[in-house]
Amino acid sequence: MIDLLQRHIQELVRQTATHILNQGGVVRDITSLGTKPLPQRMRRHKAIHSIGDYWTLHFDTAPRTLTSLNAIMRRDPRVIRWTLLKLADKVEDVAEEGLKAIEAKAIEENILIAKKAPRGQPPAS
Numbered sequence: 001m002i003d004l005l006q007r008h009i010q011e012l013v014r015q016t017a018t019h020i021l022n023q024g025g026v027v028r029d030i031t032s033l034g035t036k037p038l039p040q041r042m043r044r045h046k047a048i049h050s051i052g053d054y055w056t057l058h059f060d061t062a063p064r065t066l067t068s069l070n071a072i073m074r075r076d077p078r079v080i081r082w083t084l085l086k087l088a089d090k091v092e093d094v095a096e097e098g099l100k101a102i103e104a105k106a107i108e109e110n111i112l113i114a115k116k117a118p119r120g121q122p123p124a125s
Helices: 002-022 063-075 091-116
Strands: 026-044 047-060
Touching: 002 026, 002 047, 002 063
Parallel strands: none
Antiparallel strands: 026 047
């Protein structure tokens, strides 16, 4: 039963990513957050649900694709609820935020390496 459910979720994610790619978009990241109880019982497609599989899909695409993606999610009986979030107006803005995150992580790693080095010796590169 769980294996069958897992295949349905994988197919839904694959279908969504394929739709974005076919419309000329780019899929940046797919993350499964696992199966969790819903915050409250939800009714969708004439059924009541109390658990759900959570996942995120980061992508870049045209506004027209978002409209068709919303239609797909609305019709699909495997989808209980979905949310689309706009991260920025321009790709450059998203890339700039990503670069800041990468730089912050690199600085954090250098600090950790420096803390692990014995006193009086420079950190190993």
